[in-house]
Amino acid sequence: MDLNERKLKILQAIVSDFISTSEPVGSRTLSKRPDIDLSPATIRNEMSDLEEMGYLTHPHTSAGRVPSDKAYRLYVDQLMNSADLPAENKEEIAKRLGDGAAELDETVEHAAKVLSEMTNLVSFAITPNRSDSKINYINFLPVDESTVVLMIVCEDGKVTNSAIRMNAPYTEENLTFMSKVMTHNFKGKAVSTLLTENIAATFESDMASLSSLSGSVVPSFVKTLEKMLNVDLYMDGYSNIFRLPEYNDIAKAKNFLETVTNKDEFTNVLVNRDQGLMITIGDENAEDLKDCALITADYKVNGKLVGRLGVIGPKRMKYGEVTSVIKYITDNLSKSFEIEAPKEEDEINE
Amino acid sequence: MDLNERKLKILQAIVSDFISTSEPVGSRTLSKRPDIDLSPATIRNEMSDLEEMGYLTHPHTSAGRVPSDKAYRLYVDQLMNSADLPAENKEEIAKRLGDGAAELDETVEHAAKVLSEMTNLVSFAITPNRSDSKINYINFLPVDESTVVLMIVCEDGKVTNSAIRMNAPYTEENLTFMSKVMTHNFKGKAVSTLLTENIAATFESDMASLSSLSGSVVPSFVKTLEKMLNVDLYMDGYSNIFRLPEYNDIAKAKNFLETVTNKDEFTNVLVNRDQGLMITIGDENAEDLKDCALITADYKVNGKLVGRLGVIGPKRMKYGEVTSVIKYITDNLSKSFEIEAPKEEDEINE
DNA sequence: GTTAGCACTCAATGCATTGGAGTGCTAACA
DNA sequence: TGTTAGCACTCCAATGCATTGAGTGCTAAC
Numbered sequence: 001m002d003l004n005e006r007k008l009k010i011l012q013a014i015v016s017d018f019i020s021t022s023e024p025v026g027s028r029t030l031s032k033r034p035d036i037d038l039s040p041a042t043i044r045n046e047m048s049d050l051e052e053m054g055y056l057t058h059p060h061t062s063a064g065r066v067p068s069d070k071a072y073r074l075y076v077d078q079l080m081n082s083a084d085l086p087a088e089n090k091e092e093i094a095k096r097l098g099d100g101a102a103e104l105d106e107t108v109e110h111a112a113k114v115l116s117e118m119t120n121l122v123s124f125a126i127t128p129n130r131s132d133s134k135i136n137y138i139n140f141l142p143v144d145e146s147t148v149v150l151m152i153v154c155e156d157g158k159v160t161n162s163a164i165r166m167n168a169p170y171t172e173e174n175l176t177f178m179s180k181v182m183t184h185n186f187k188g189k190a191v192s193t194l195l196t197e198n199i200a201a202t203f204e205s206d207m208a209s210l211s212s213l214s215g216s217v218v219p220s221f222v223k224t225l226e227k228m229l230n231v232d233l234y235m236d237g238y239s240n241i242f243r244l245p246e247y248n249d250i251a252k253a254k255n256f257l258e259t260v261t262n263k264d265e266f267t268n269v270l271v272n273r274d275q276g277l278m279i280t281i282g283d284e285n286a287e288d289l290k291d292c293a294l295i296t297a298d299y300k301v302n303g304k305l306v307g308r309l310g311v312i313g314p315k316r317m318k319y320g321e322v323t324s325v326i327k328y329i330t331d332n333l334s335k336s337f338e339i340e341a342p343k344e345e346d347e348i349n350e
Numbered sequence: 351m352d353l354n355e356r357k358l359k360i361l362q363a364i365v366s367d368f369i370s371t372s373e374p375v376g377s378r379t380l381s382k383r384p385d386i387d388l389s390p391a392t393i394r395n396e397m398s399d400l401e402e403m404g405y406l407t408h409p410h411t412s413a414g415r416v417p418s419d420k421a422y423r424l425y426v427d428q429l430m431n432s433a434d435l436p437a438e439n440k441e442e443i444a445k446r447l448g449d450g451a452a453e454l455d456e457t458v459e460h461a462a463k464v465l466s467e468m469t470n471l472v473s474f475a476i477t478p479n480r481s482d483s484k485i486n487y488i489n490f491l492p493v494d495e496s497t498v499v500l501m502i503v504c505e506d507g508k509v510t511n512s513a514i515r516m517n518a519p520y521t522e523e524n525l526t527f528m529s530k531v532m533t534h535n536f537k538g539k540a541v542s543t544l545l546t547e548n549i550a551a552t553f554e555s556d557m558a559s560l561s562s563l564s565g566s567v568v569p570s571f572v573k574t575l576e577k578m579l580n581v582d583l584y585m586d587g588y589s590n591i592f593r594l595p596e597y598n599d600i601a602k603a604k605n606f607l608e609t610v611t612n613k614d615e616f617t618n619v620l621v622n623r624d625q626g627l628m629i630t631i632g633d634e635n636a637e638d639l640k641d642c643a644l645i646t647a648d649y650k651v652n653g654k655l656v657g658r659l660g661v662i663g664p665k666r667m668k669y670g671e672v673t674s675v676i677k678y679i680t681d682n683l684s685k686s687f688e689i690e691a692p693k694e695e696d697e698i699n700e
Numbered sequence: 701g702t703t704a705g706c707a708c709t710c711a712a713t714g715c716a717t718t719g720g721a722g723t724g725c726t727a728a729c730a
Numbered sequence: 731t732g733t734t735a736g737c738a739c740t741c742c743a744a745t746g747c748a749t750t751g752a753g754t755g756c757t758a759a760c
Contacts, residue, residue: 024752063711161509242603398724411741
């Protein structure tokens, strides 16, 4: 039994019907569609075949058909018409993205908000994983007698700082000296590499005179490096789930919210996805998310660092529309950061 | 008709019963309580009085009584026994708070998490409003040919930085000069005051030679100052609402989540509350929150900056327990930061 | 290969019934 | 005079039952 054109057409109709109504689709409903010129009985036969092939299921005898995960996958890969976003939507998105702040983190947060509002789904964004960021320089700055600020500037311009409580008195010269030696030793190294090195050793060999300070500085320095590896997760549109009939069941809504608000786990899921535009449906996801579909796409900053943006919702999702919106937003994000960074042009000219 | 002791006792019993069961309380149920030695009929008479006085309502003829907002207020002010937190709970909280990071923001976020887990409610925390923070110094640091980092260090040790794209070339001397002049002009001034000043004027008068840079620097500096006024809101425990029978109604759950995830509005509500331990119930809150109760308390850093922590839930809330937990956590937060800041002792010795 | 027809299934809906929790009122009691 | 027992009444919630309708699968005819 092969998946001939007629079967595909019927399957396509069932999936798109189910996506928009969330009701099992019956043969009579289908036969009324202008694009399907078959009697209900014929459709029933085909449906029966499709069910046997694993594309459809049956909540109970006297109900219509519901697409299986396999059907969604086929739909996304071959059947859906992923029309380009209408110009008016593009304009709206561009306009609303423009309202955001210039700071990367805020822009990304804002983009997630726009995304959830455009799709009526729960959206999320993670900031770039910066383990490969290279250190540009390190600076210690005085605050008061017992506090200094450690500042790590990366080559990509991102700054991380933390306050350090000093156990011993220090002078400004101490700080300048430490800044110089550490910059000299660590400049150009990636954060992740640095974390595998013995930082205390650098202190002992190159800053023996400052051993009284190293007890405060070394652990704080390591902590700050670790902080740089943290990926921030923003989410928006939680309450959108209540628009979806699948979450009219309190238990399901609860489950969904619990999974999705477990930031650590969810960040993990997002960080470990493949790059590019990714759609995962049902059992392609981890256990907790097997009733959901996830769509993610990446954005770039200076053509390098990669953050990720996406939505999560029921498998019954308007894949075409949502995908276009996500793509448009991530492209827009990447582009807006390119324009602000004339450096890009140098790379092209090289 | 006055609120005699017996009436108070009955009211107290009704409120605490309703808080733990969320079911309207009937006269027979009350008469079975060991602390109330009255017949159902007598209790009915008293209930009828209490209803007339506005402390109770009646969902329908054949239902028990439900406390009104007025009753909750009386309960919180006079009737509840706000027992101290059991030692084991204190230990648990202290232990779990200790797991958090040393960085203020992270600690606060972590505290909100602990709070929601201990109370099974939605918790939130806002970072201190820093409009009164005074500037310690200002520093410009180079990143690459077209980018510098602006760093503003406050007297309280908090550092804010932003990247600035320069429209014109700059030298390291330019940056040092700007840092010096701006620190000299702005040191000791509060962020909010500074925002009312004409910053461009400082550039024109004291840094006339750098006019080519001021176009990039001035707006970024103002933006950064504005960023410093932002109050961050963390929330946790959204999915706890599904444990509460009042949110078994999807429409109510939706309403609640929408109100509470509207960060801007909700932050506003929190920022504008009175200081100290505050409990607001029902119509004491803004329109959107009139079915809820909010409890907030403040924490201090260096005995000065004030952040706020709290929970939101149904009016039927275990006020005593929740209040003790919040108080314990905020006290703990304040204390933990005091210990890290030996400066405090100086103030005491003065 | 397609379709009409028919028996069958099953969730959903509507409706009447019942039970129980609770009230309010009255009259009797201490 | 305050308290209580008793009773009629109310109303919600649960239950059971019949009905409806959308849908299927199968068979026989086209």
